[in-house]
Amino acid sequence: MVDVLYSLVDINERFNRLIFNPLYIYNLDMTIITTKLIFRHSLSIDNQILDRICEDVLPRIRHHVNKLTLEPNSMERILYSFNYSQLYSLSLVDFQEEMLLQYLTEGDTILRNLLAEQITDLTIDIHIKLISPPLxxxxxxxxxxxxxxCKRLNHLNFCQLSNYRCLSIEIYNLSLTSCMSSTLRTLIINVETFNDCLCLLDGRLQCLSTLxxxxxxxxxxSSTIDNTKKLLKLKHFSLISFNRTDKYDNFVVPLLRRMINLEELKLYLSILRINSTYVNGVQLYDDILIYMPRLKKFYFCIEASVYNKDIRIDLPSNEDIQNSFMQRGYGPIGSYIQPILIERGIKLHITNNKPQKEKQKSSTLIIFRHLVILDLIDAHIDYAEQFLFDKNIHLPRLLYLRIRYESLRMVTNNFTNDxxxxxxxxxxxxxxHEPFVRPKNFHEYFPVL
Known part of the structure; x- marks a missing residue:
């Protein structure tokens, strides 16, 4: 959008009619995005381009802008120079936490006034540091x-644009009076614990209908949080948790039974159970659905595992994973792999901290053509070696690795082996997550970090 505004404005009257058409400029994205697959990061607008936009474009369209997306380096120039009288939706992309908090808490800034008086839809996307705690x-x-x-806020998307690298917040330790809204209807958020989820549904968000x-x-x-009161206003609920839990029956099911007016339910869970490797349709109906007479849509992806047995995962219908592990029977890791389809890629989370008894090798190179994210934080170093060594497994699109430092150091022989x-x-x-001192050859081994 930025390039179009800069390059085509005032070429001729015909282009101007097209560019300044209210149907085209109502949603103004003032960011330059370097997005590959699921990762979104913004670049600063060139000063020359920004000058022309602020001088020749924004004065002519500001009253037609309903939605505005801004990055930190150009925000003040764009937002503080003009009055956007019809603006109701604001997206703040790739902001540093400390910078954004300063804008929100210090002085009577234009941003504060705008949020208080006009904004009903707000999206916050925090800049993700390379190595930082998620909380x-x-x-x-x-x-x-x-x-x-935000006294008029109806919709809040808080730190979920980055999809996988979730920055979580704690609600449980926030006082009820400091964390309230009488207008918020839709909330999209990442939280640390189930307590935080329960707190968001304890009445502090009085009009919440979508979570x-x-x-x-x-x-x-916590036993002090009421998980029995009916949630009469909640109509749409999505619960996502990729880490395995044994509290599905004790925590999740009671929460869902409170949602008697729910119309749409989405569950993406990985659960541990004592007596069963799966959750079937009868159980879902008896435990949950019978308590939701108004339910119209139900989506679920529940992975169930059994205590004290080999973990059995029902793999999704994905050609690469099916071929690689089920049909070829590749070694012992086939029953420990947890592929989770996400919006624009595939994440593999390997959960097994025991060494492989037999390091079997395939005679054929296994290619995961769509794998973007590899999570080895809960995996033994044997699995790190299998996936990172480009011998039997090839990962052409891998961009994101989550791993313990000691495993990474050992498998790469202190970042020296080929x-x-x-x-x-x-x-x-x-x-x-753990702190470490980067050796001299670290950047050579990871040249594009």
Whole structure:
């Protein structure tokens, strides 16, 4: 959109009629996005381009803009120079946490006034640092500030644009009075624990009818939070949690039974059970659906595992994974792999901290053509070696690796061997939670990080 505005304006009257058509400019995206597959990051607009847009374009279209997307480096120039009288939807993309909190809390800024008086739809996309903890207190403060400032807010998408690298917030430790809204109807958010999910449904968001929530850990629920009161206003609910939980029957099912007016339900869960490897249709009906007489749409992806047995995963209908593991029977990892289809790619999360008894090799090169994200945080180093060594497995589109530092250091022989260099050399995102000092050859091994 930025390039079009800059290159075509005032070429002739015909182009101007097209560019300045209200149907075209109502949704103005002032970012230059470097998106590959599922990762979105913005670049700053060139100063020359920005000058011309602010001088020749924005004064002529500002009253027609309903939706505006901004990145941090050009926000003040674009937002503070003009009055956007018809603006109701705002997206703040790739902002640093501390910078955004400063905008929200210090002084009577234009942004604060705009959020308070006009904005009904808000999207927040925080810049993700290469190595940083997924949980941030600053994010919680930003969330509280938004609810406090935005008096007309109906829709809030908070830190979910990045899809996989979820920055979570804690609601449980926020006071009820500091985290309230009487207008918010739709919330899309990542939270740390199931307690946080319950808190968002404890009445502090009085008009909430749609909740799309990614819960990092479903393992603990406080006895002081009421998980029995009926949620009469909730109409749409999506619960996503990729980490395995054994609390499905004790925590999740009671929550769902409260949603007696629900019209749409989406569940994406990985659960552990004692007596069963699956959740069948009869169980879903008896445990959940019978309590939702108004339900019209139900989507679910539930992976069930059994205690003290080999984990059995029903693989989705994906050609690469089916061929690689089921048909070819590749070694012992076939029963431990958890492929999860996400919006624009495939994530593989391997959960097995025991060494392989037999390191079997395939006579054929196995290619995962669509694999973008590889999660080895819960995997033994044997599996890191299998996937990162470009011998029997080839990962042409891998961009994101989540792994423990010690496993990465050992499998790469202190970032010196060539077996994993081809795979590691293409990575653009590396998630390591524990602190470490980068050796001198680290950047050579990961040249595009």
């Amino acid at each position: 941030s207190k600053t994010l919680s403060n930003i969330f509280v500030s938004i609810l406090s400032i 799309i929530i990614h819960v990092e850990d479903i393992s603990i629920a 077996e994993a260099r081809l795979t590691c050399g293409k990575l653009k995102y590396l998630e390591i």
